[in-house]
Amino acid sequence: MTDFAAKARELMPQLTEDLIELTKIPSIAFPNHPKEEVRRAHDHLVELLRGAGVTDIDSLDLPDTSPVIMGHIPAPPDAPTVLLYGHYDVQPSGDESLWESPPFEPTRIDGGAIRGRGVADCKSNLIAHIGALRAWDGRPPVGVRIVFEGQEEYGSAFDDFPPQKPELFAADAMVIADMGNVRPGEPTLTVALRGAADLVVEVRTLKKAIHSGEFGGAAPDALLTLMHALSTLHDSNGDVAVNGLRRDPWNGTSYSDKEFAELAGMLPGMPQLGSGPIGERLWHGPSITVIGLDAPAVDTAASAVVPYARAAISLRVHPEQDVKEGQRALVTHLEKLRPFGIELTVTPGDAGAGFAAPTGGPAYTAMQKSMRKAWGNTPVEMASGGSIPLVNALSKAAPNAEILMLGAEDGHCGLHAPNERVLLDEIEKVVIAEATFFAEFAAGFTASLFLDTMGVPPCRATTDPTATPTPQSSRPPRP
Ligand SMILES: [Zn+2]
Incomplete structure (x- = not known):
C-alpha cells in the first residue's frame, strides 16, 4: 500500500496555505453577519474540491440556509462509497480583546499550530478531507460524497433534510470530521453524543x-x-x-481530574460535581x-x-x-x-436526540487500523457532551452506513472560545488516516463481496453493521 505518511508530509505546505486562506474568511452564518463572506468560503472550497478531483459538484439551496456543497466521485466497480462531512461556517469571534491575534488573521504560533476563529472547528477538517483526496490524486479506491455544510453553528433547514432525499446521502460509511482527539497525539473515535x-x-x-x-x-x-x-x-x-x-458505566477514554479542571477553567480548590468516573458523568x-x-x-x-x-x-x-x-x-x-x-x-x-454509533463493523475496524498507522497507537473511544442534530438525520437517510466521528481538533484547541488553534501535525495525521482508510475499507469491502459470491455470510455495512459480534458491538443499532 502507498506510504501515505510520506505523501501527507509532501502535501502539508500547500494544505497549510489553503487552511490559512480559508480561515481569513469570516464565514459566520449567524444573523447580522454578511452572507457574502459565507458565500466566499463556499466558492473557495468548491475551487479546492475541483482541484482535488471532485468534478461533480452541486450546491444544495434550502430556505434560510447557507448553501451546502454536495460533491460526488462515483465508486469504482464493487467499491463502497464514503461520505465526507464537515462545515465551513464558524462561530462568531466573541470579544476580540481576548484574542492574542485578530481572529480572522490566522497566525502561526509555537508548537506547530495556527490560531484563528474556525481554524480547528471545522476548517482544519475540511482541509484534511481535501488532503486525503489529493493523496489519491483525486482517484480514491472508493466512491466519495462530499457534504460540506455552511450553517452548522446556527440552526438551519439542513438539520433534518437528509431523510427527505436519502439518495443524495447514500453511503456505506460516513466520516463526520467535526471532532478530534481527546488530547493531541492520542487518536480518538467519538462514538456517542448525548x-x-x-x-x-x-x-x-x-x-x-x-x-x-x-x-x-x-x-x-x-x-x-x-x-x-x-x-x-x-x-x-x-x-x-x-x-x-x-x-451507565463508560468504558472509553476520559479526562484526568487535572485535565478536566484545566479545560473547564475551574478555580483553585473547586470540587467537581457528582461522583463516579468522570467519563460516565460527562458522556454516559x-x-x-x-x-x-x-x-x-x-x-x-x-x-x-x-x-x-x-x-x-x-x-x-x-x-x-x-x-x-x-x-x-x-x-x-x-x-x-x-x-x-x-x-x-x-x-x-x-x-x-443523542446518538450512539455502532462500533466494530468493517468501516470502524478499517478506520481503527488506519488511525493506528497514522498516529502509531491504537485509537481510544470517547463521547461528546454536545449533540449534532445532523448526525441523526444522516443516519436516518442511510441507516446502514457506519458513522465514524473524528478529526483534527483536540481537547485543548479552544473551539468556540478566544484563541482557538489547531495543530498542523494533527491535520497531517488525519490526512494519513483518511487516505489509508479509503484503501483499507475498499479492500475489506471487495473481500466481503467475494465471500458473498462464495455463499459466506457477509459482514459489510450495507447489510447489517452489527452482524459481526465484537466486544464493542453490543450496543443496539439506532432506529
Ligand atoms: Zn464544528
Whole structure:
C-alpha cells in the first residue's frame, strides 16, 4: 500500500496555505453577519474540491440556509462509497480583546499550530478531507460524497433534510470530521453524543411584589419556591437526583481530574460535581444545568417578596436514552414537587436526540487500523457532551452506513472560545488516516463481496453493521 505518511508530509505546505486562506474568511452564518463572506468560503472550497478531483459538484439551496456543497466521485466497480462531512461556517469571534491575534488573521504560533476563529472547528477538517483526496490524486479506491455544510453553528433547514432525499446521502460509511482527539497525539473515535433538551419552570404566587417587612414570613415567596424546586435536582454530592434518567458505566477514554479542571477553567480548590468516573458523568449519564434565572437584580432589589420567578434548564441525556422520555422525567419530577404546596408551571422546550454509533463493523475496524498507522497507537473511544442534530438525520437517510466521528481538533484547541488553534501535525495525521482508510475499507469491502459470491455470510455495512459480534458491538443499532 502507498506510504501515505510520506505523501501527507509532501502535501502539508500547500494544505497549510489553503487552511490559512480559508480561515481569513469570516464565514459566520449567524444573523447580522454578511452572507457574502459565507458565500466566499463556499466558492473557495468548491475551487479546492475541483482541484482535488471532485468534478461533480452541486450546491444544495434550502430556505434560510447557507448553501451546502454536495460533491460526488462515483465508486469504482464493487467499491463502497464514503461520505465526507464537515462545515465551513464558524462561530462568531466573541470579544476580540481576548484574542492574542485578530481572529480572522490566522497566525502561526509555537508548537506547530495556527490560531484563528474556525481554524480547528471545522476548517482544519475540511482541509484534511481535501488532503486525503489529493493523496489519491483525486482517484480514491472508493466512491466519495462530499457534504460540506455552511450553517452548522446556527440552526438551519439542513438539520433534518437528509431523510427527505436519502439518495443524495447514500453511503456505506460516513466520516463526520467535526471532532478530534481527546488530547493531541492520542487518536480518538467519538462514538456517542448525548441528547439535549430544554425546559422552563416558573411560578407565580402574588399579584405583585409586596413589602417584605409587612408580609414576609407568611406571604408565598415565588423566588424561594423556585429555589426549593431547583435544589431537588441534585443530591448533596451533586449527582442528578431525578428518577428515570439513564446512566451507565463508560468504558472509553476520559479526562484526568487535572485535565478536566484545566479545560473547564475551574478555580483553585473547586470540587467537581457528582461522583463516579468522570467519563460516565460527562458522556454516559444525565446532566441538569440551570442556565438562566429571572429574578430581581441585586443592584436594584427592593425590600419586597418576589411574586414571580422562572428558570431555564438544560438537560443532557444518555446517548441511547430517548430524549423526549428524559425530558418527560424531568417535567414529571418538577410538576410533582409543589414546594410549600405551591404548583410550578413547567414548559418543555426543544429536544435533540443523542446518538450512539455502532462500533466494530468493517468501516470502524478499517478506520481503527488506519488511525493506528497514522498516529502509531491504537485509537481510544470517547463521547461528546454536545449533540449534532445532523448526525441523526444522516443516519436516518442511510441507516446502514457506519458513522465514524473524528478529526483534527483536540481537547485543548479552544473551539468556540478566544484563541482557538489547531495543530498542523494533527491535520497531517488525519490526512494519513483518511487516505489509508479509503484503501483499507475498499479492500475489506471487495473481500466481503467475494465471500458473498462464495455463499459466506457477509459482514459489510450495507447489510447489517452489527452482524459481526465484537466486544464493542453490543450496543443496539439506532432506529
Ligand atoms: Zn464544528
